[in-house]
Amino acid sequence: MSKHDLYLYPVWLRIWHGVNAICIILLIVTGISMQYGNLDYPFLPFKTSVLLHNFAGVTAAIGYAVFLVYNHFSGNGKQYVPNYRGFAGRISKQGMYYLYGYFKGEPKPFPITKENKFNPLQRFSYLTTMYVFVPIIAITGVGLLYPELIFTKIFNIGGVQLTAVLHSVMGFFISLFLIVHLYVASIGKNPLRNYKSIINGYHAADDH
Numbered sequence: 001m002s003k004h005d006l007y008l009y010p011v012w013l014r015i016w017h018g019v020n021a022i023c024i025i026l027l028i029v030t031g032i033s034m035q036y037g038n039l040d041y042p043f044l045p046f047k048t049s050v051l052l053h054n055f056a057g058v059t060a061a062i063g064y065a066v067f068l069v070y071n072h073f074s075g076n077g078k079q080y081v082p083n084y085r086g087f088a089g090r091i092s093k094q095g096m097y098y099l100y101g102y103f104k105g106e107p108k109p110f111p112i113t114k115e116n117k118f119n120p121l122q123r124f125s126y127l128t129t130m131y132v133f134v135p136i137i138a139i140t141g142v143g144l145l146y147p148e149l150i151f152t153k154i155f156n157i158g159g160v161q162l163t164a165v166l167h168s169v170m171g172f173f174i175s176l177f178l179i180v181h182l183y184v185a186s187i188g189k190n191p192l193r194n195y196k197s198i199i200n201g202y203h204a205a206d207d208h
């Protein structure tokens with residue numbers, strides 16, 4: 001570790017991130033098993049999937065509430081606030097870097113600093129995932145766990161049915177986010193560097 005390494009991920013964030021990552025992976029696997037598994041040949045036994053899904057869902061939802069509080073009061077939340085000036089231009093500049101510049105060895109268009117740890121695409125994807133997809137999936141999840149809380153009908157469509165569809169669509173978006181997140185996190189001087197930083201908290205000095 002060098003003295004120029006940036007300490008970007010405090011302990012609370014790393015604990016939340018680890019617990020959340022395990023829960024989300026469990027939720028995706030059990031969710032797919034419940035949605036697409038055949039009762040005769042399920043990927044996982046249906047009852048086990050339901051039990052694990054409920055447990056991981058409640059844990060992730062509690063974790064999310066902790067994330068919201070810490071993110072707000074620690075100041076880390078500022079990293080998620082979008083800067084709308086020149087938004088499209090900055091997004092496309094970062095997109096071009098991921099598609100082309102990175103492979104040509106060009107420097108990062110938005111170097112990492114303590115004040116700006118996310119590039120514009122990361123900021124946008126973290127904001128949408130953590131402040132749109134995750135709250136919607138958590139609220140609809142609570143609704144499906146306690147269906148008596150849901151409206152019986154919304155515009156003549158069953159409330160539970162609509163909630164289940166919204167829950168699955170958010171699950172799909174979060175799964176997509178995770179695939180892109182894992183790929184983007186592997187971009188750097190060494191594919192494992194960023195994975196190490198979300199465990200030890202430090203972003204390597206020669207990779208800003």
Ligand code: HEM
Nearest residue numbers: 009013020021024076126129130178181184185194195198
């Ligand atoms: C095996 C699963 C996962 C791995 C290996 C992983 C890896 C990482 C890494 C390396 C970083 C820091 C570098 C970067 O920003 O790219 C990071 C940050 C982050 N990850 Fe993940 N991630 C995983 C799952 C998830 C999931 C499921 C979510 C949300 C649904 C998530 C949300 C975030 C957020 C919001 C940050 C930024 C935290 C902050 O600095 O405020 N990650 N992740």
